Amino acid sequence: MSHVRVGPRAVTRSVAFLTAGVLAVPALAGCTSDEPAGKPLAAQDVAAAPRSRVADGGTLRWAVDSVPETLNAFQADADDTTNRVAQAVLPSMYRTDDTGRPARNPDYLESAEVVDTEPKQVVVYKLNQQAVWSDGREIGAADFAAQWRALSGKDSAYWTARNAGYDRIEKVERGAGDLEVKVTFSRPYADWQSLFTPLYPKDVTGTPDAFNDGARRELKVTAGPFAVQKVDTKDDEVVLAGNPRWWGEPAKLEQIVLRAVPRDKRVSELVAGKLDLAEVDPETADEVGLAAGPRDAGTGTPLMGPQGTPAAGAPGSPLAGDRGRSAAQALRSWALANGSDEEAAEEEVLAREERRETEAKAQRRQRALSGFEVRKSLEPAYTQLALNGADGPLADERVRRAVARALDRKKLAEAVLKPLGLPAEPVGSHVALAGQPAYADGSGALGDQNAKEARALLADAGWVPGGPVKKTEKGEKAAGAEGDGEKEKDGKKSEDGDDGDDGTYIVGEDGKNPGDGGDGENGEGGAKADAESGEKHSSGKNTAQGGAPGAYAPKGTAAPAAAAAPVAKDGKALTLRFVLPSGPGSEALRTVAGRVSDMLDEIGIDTAITKVPDESYFKDHIASGAYDLALYSWPATAFPATDARPVYAKPVPAADGSLNVAQNYTRVGTDQVDQLFDRAMSTLDRKEARDLLRKADSRIWAAAGSVPLYQRPQLTAARKGLANAGAFGFETPVYEDMGFLKKGAQGPRPAASPSS
Known part of the structure; x- marks a missing residue:
């Protein structure tokens, strides 16, 4: 899966960082059938095992996206690795359980409760009496006070990313x-449990200099099961070692090495034995899964024929070097290599040697990967289609609603999740995911997919089919479609741009994606093409069967749906700029983009798809507003009132005349949504807060600035025998319990999905 994702908390990451907070709610009671929050769609998959079966010692080599620029999670350039380090080495007052709900962390906190609400909200924290920093000092009120002063926003000398909550x-x-901390609020704050996680020592937060620079490359004082041993930018790794002053359950592992490995290099590192745990893309997960076999299956010897004889092509077989070829091909090769024609025999012998080397390499790769297994779940994050409402056609709410109502979100979810064996349900909320208290399907405020009504909305906005279109020498195209990235034409890369036109990939004018089967699903006739390229062809010729234009499809194959006549207004066709990342791991986004384009074809909207480098995708396009349509992910945090507000807040003019969009990159917002979030943030009544958030979500749906599509898959390759690590889902990792099973200990069976 693509790693293009953004988080509403700049405090914990700039682009690719998921928050670790939790919402202040009691433990989850059994969900009834009429409870819209429901259950999480998928359980975590971490090969859970009791500590008694986990060996002491060992090093876990864990792939990460980058070595962090800072270890201070409250700075703007903090990233996902910053958060991972903070979870392992710093206090967190609350953890998130596997349902996305809060659990008090008893290692640090004996209790925390609101003791007064009038005249002001007062919270009293009672700390674990054993909790100490690695220098021996007790964790106490001085640390809480220093962090509040640093993050309150009152002193601009602190380079903080945000002050939400601390400003109250x-x-x-x-x-x-000594073990009690009393926090008094100037204004009520529902998400008070989001504060002081992580908690830094006053050595880091006590002065601006220490805060700004002191914790970027080292953390001298920590208070977790692990401590930071070194941040090595030369070897691209962060080394965590056991904390000798840790008072909780001792860490099973001796070290955790977080190694920065690009996603397209991780399979090679797994094969080389240099990693034990790595989040991987679907293609790598397939390869690992095939090599490992079923997780509960016995061992096998795929190269053995009947009664233990070597199979054709296996070492020791007379047909070695012909594995994977037909029997006729193998026999012909053997005959040539052993025939009387010396020249032909020599050529065939060389060819067979090359094949043997290739086979041997593939077998070594397979043997190496057979020591791993794929652990999969769903991330607490969802992928959305963003519609930029700042200007252009999408500034009209009717056009945005038409786009949203053209989408079959169920089919889009199935295209990504069904092949992975994960629950393929579309996400129904902008503020929460299934199983979280605030979740309810609010998509009814927009309406179900309905192409007829979508076309009516376009017509009401003045976009009518078959209208006159002003043509240029190169044809109609979207304004601003000339991006700075790699562009697509006729579904193929334009390597150097010198292909006779401007290189822009215009979709929808001439027909459907060849091989799509007409239904947009990963079904017969289109699954392979979509899975491999994720992109559409604008030739209008059916080349799915053998590639011949006009070739007949097998009997029973559904005919591709005809695209609607393009809609136009004032002589200009409606063409939307669709910007996508081009890097490794983005294949699923491109598949989804192709299917979205197909669905928009059916209501007469063309799309111009431009692929851009990953490093510029967010900064130069999403954040700057240089797009009409885009795909990226948001986490559904446990604090939606606090964290979702800047994502959906109405943009306001800044002092310099620019538009302050906060994190609302669609530029679509309303005063009513802002007011609902503010009220939810200020009430201590949990039911009222939940209802207010659901109302806000309904209004966000109605505004159609963004359309949630599916919960992101989480695929992790883990060394067999590694326990309590993998696809964590909602749950905060328990670092002290991670480790390798003792010799002879049986590994656990994979977790079952709650829906199963």
């Missing part, structure tokens, strides 16, 4: 004893 604190002081 009036004072932090010592409670009745």
